[in-house]
Amino acid sequence: MIDTDVDLSTANTLALPARAERLARPADVDELARVLTGRGADPLFVLGGGSNLVLTGDLPGLTVMPVFDEVSYRQVDEGLAQVRVGAGVVWDRLVADTVAAGWQGLENLSWIPGNAGAAPFQNIGAYGVELAEVVSTVEAVSVEDGSNISFDADQCEFAYRDSLFKSRCRGEFIITHLTLNLRRGNACRLDSFRLDYGGLAERLAGDGPVTPARVREAVIALRQSKLPDPATLPNAGSFFKNPVVSLTHYQRLLERYPDLVSFPVAEGRKLAAGWLIERSGWKGRRLGPVGMHDQQALVLVNHGGATAVDVLSLAAAVREDVRQRFGVELEQEPVLMPGA
Template sequence: MSNPASRPAVFPLEAPASVSLQAFNTLGLACVAPRCVRLDDPAQLPALTALAQDYPSCFVLGGGSNVVLPATVPGLVVRVGLQGVRLVEETADAWIIEAGAGESWHGLVQTCIEAGWDGLENLALIPGQAGAAPVQNIGAYGLELAERLLSVEAWDIPAGRRVAFSAQACRFGYRDSVFKHAEPGRWLIVSLRLALPRPWRPVLRYPDLLRHPRLAGRDEAGITAREIFDTVCEVRRAKLPDPAVLGNAGSFFKNPLVDAAHHASLLAQWPDLVSYAQPDGRYKLAAGWLIDRCGWKGRDLGRAGVHDRQALVLVNRGGADAGDILALAAAIQQDVQARYGVALEPEPVVVAGE
C-alpha cells in the first residue's frame, strides 16, 4: 500500500467512486464497480500507478464489448477515455494514423474513410474502443488488425512507465496478442498507430462481400473504400444484433483449429462441414456451424440465449447475469465437444467477482 500523502503532484484523477457498469458492457449485465476512476488524459498515468498500489487488483475497461462482468468487480476499475485521431505522417507507401485508446473503433474507421485514409473499411461496425483492438487482434471480412497496425503505446501500470510495442512485439495471433497473456491489470493501452496502405486496394476475400449486389461481378479497380464500408455495415447489421437493442458481446467463441486427420474424419461424417485450410496444414472450423448443427441457434437457457440469426452470438434475454451467460456457454461447449470432439474457446474476458 502506498501512502496517499506521498503520491506525486501530477494531473489528478478524480477520487474513486462507485459506478454502475451496466451501460458500459454490451451484454448489458448488471454490475457495480465500487472503486472506479476514468482516465481522460495521459498526464494522469503516473497518478493512476500511485493509486493502483492501494488496491489488490486493477481492471482496465474499454468499451465493454468483449467482457463478461460479475455483479461486483473487485479492486480498482479504470475506464479509458483517451481521445484523439490525427494524421502523423503521409509517405509514399502509407498514411500513418494515431488514435487514442478511448476512441470508438467504428468511429475511428468512419473518420479515416471520410478523410480519405482508406484501409480499415472491412473492420467497420466492430464494437468497442480502439485500445481494445490490439488486445484481441480484431478481424472481420477478410482483414485482421495485425495487417494494419504499426505500433502500440502502452502504460505499464505497476512499473509506472511507457512502453512502445512494434507490431512484431505484439505477437499477434488469431484473436490473440501479447496483452492477452500478461498478468491482469498490468497494461493500459494509451494509443495505437496504424499504417494504411498507399496505393489502396480493396480486400475482397470474404464470400459475403463478393456476392453482395453492390460488389458482385465488378472490376475491383472501380470499387471504393466507402462502398466496402457500406457493404460491411449492411452485412453486419443483417447478421448481428445491435447491443443497444439486445445485449450481446458479438462472437462469443473463436473458430477452432483442428489438424488434418481430425478434419478428414469430420468431413467424412459431415460432408457439408464449413472449414478453411490454414498455411500450417491445419483447418479452421466455423464455430457457428458447429453450434447451429448441435441445435442451439435460437434456443434459450434461463435468461440467456443464442441469437436466431447467428449461432456464434450469445444474448441477454433480459436480466441475465454472468452465471446465466457462462452456463449457456458451457452447455454449448459440452455439446460441441461430445458431437465433434472439438473444444470451443470463448472470446470474451470473464472477470472474476468479489
C-alpha cells in the same frame, strides 16, 4: 477524479449487472500515471466499451477507463499515412473518419463495437482482415511502475483473437495509443482490397470502382443483416473462437458432415464455430433468460435480466454438446472480469 460504487450494467454490451468499487477516467498519460500511483495494492481492471466482456460480479479496487481521445495524422509519402489514435476513441468512429478521408486499411473492420485501446488486446478481425495487418506501434503504460513503453507490431505477439496483452502479459499494460498504417490514391489498387470473404465481392459487384467507402458500406450492411444490435438485444459478439483442428480430425469430420464449414490454416483446419453450434441444436435455443441467437448461432444473447451465472451455464452446455458431437473444444472469446 475517481467515482465510487459505479453501476456498470450499461457499460457492458451483455447488460450484466455489476458495479465498480472505484472508477477512474484518465484523459491523458499523466493523469493515468497519477491514478496508478495512488492505487496502492488494490486490484486493477481496465475497461473500454465493455463489448467483449462477461462481468462475473462487482469489480473490487480500481477500474480504469482510458478516455484519451486524440487522433493525429502523419503523411509519410503520397500513398502512405499513419494515424495515431488514443485508447478512448470509439473504434468505428475512427474507421468512419479514415474512410471518409479516402484512406484505405480499416474498411473491413467497420462496425466493430468498442474502443481503439482494446483493438490490439484481442487483435480484432473481420471480413478477412485483422488489426495486426495495419498496426505500426502500440503504446502502453506499465501497471507495475508507470513507465511508458512502445511496442512494434512484431513485438505484440498477434495471433487469431490474441496478443501479448491478452495472453502472456495479461494485466501488465494499459494501452494508451495505437499508430496504424493507411494507404491512399494509387496505393489503393483493386487487388489491395480484401474482398474474398463473407460475400463482400458479390455485394460490391458491378457497381463501379471499389473504394474504401463502398467496402465500408457493404461490410456494415452485411454485419447488420446478421448480427444483433446490443442496444436492442444485449450480446458480446461472437461468444466462441473458431476452433482449429488437425487435418486428420478434419478429414474424419468431413466424412460424416460433408457440408462442414471450414478454412485452411497453417496449423490444420479452422472450423466455423457457428456451424458446429447450429448443428448441435443450439441456434435460436434458450436456457432461461439467455440463448444462442436465431440468425447467428455464434452469438450468445441476453433476452433480459440475465446474470453471469446464466451466461456461463449456457456457454458450458453449448461447449459440452459440441465436444460430445464433434470432439472439438470451443474456447470462449469474451474475457471474464473479474477472472475465474
